[in-house]
Amino acid sequence: MPRRSYSFIVNGDDPAQRHHDEDKARMLWLKENKGRLASVCQGIVSVMQDSQRLPLVEKQAAGLQAALGIPFLVTANLSDANAQAISLLQNTAAGSTD
Numbered sequence: 031m032p033r034r035s036y037s038f039i040v041n042g043d044d045p046a047q048r049h050h051d052e053d054k055a056r057m058l059w060l061k062e063n064k065g066r067l068a069s070v071c072q073g074i075v076s077v078m079q080d081s082q083r084l085p086l087v088e089k090q091a092a093g094l095q096a097a098l099g100i101p102f103l104v105t106a107n108l109s110d111a112n113a114q115a116i117s118l119l120q121n122t123a124a125g126s127t128d
Contacts, residue, residue, distance in 0.1 A: 064098045073101035073118040075111045 060067065074094075078087045087104045095102040101118060105111045 060094075060098060068099045071100055072122045073103060073115070074098075075103045075105065075114045075118070077106070077108055077111050078104050079106060081106065 076087070076091070078084045084104065084106060091102040091104045103111075103114050103118075105114055
């Protein structure tokens with residue numbers, strides 16, 4: 031976790047490609063560090079290429095967004111994920127007073 035305040039986006043991989051233990055460890059870390067994470071991370075964008083699972087993962091993302099206090103978005107491909115990440119960073123930059 032950065033000690034200084036830098037705006038950044040976490041652009042995650044397809045959850046279907048991770049092992050259950052990885053997800054469990056990731057969720058535990060997010061819960062334990064959600065305050066610090068929300069102070070520097072502008073959002074988490076994940077890719078879900080399985081179109082049948084996408085609606086379920088989007089629903090889960092909405093719950094994570096509420097729990098973490100930062101945008102948690104899911105897209106169908108990396109190109110869309112990158113576009114979402116750029117948009118989040120641009121919105122943050124537009125709202126900053128620097």
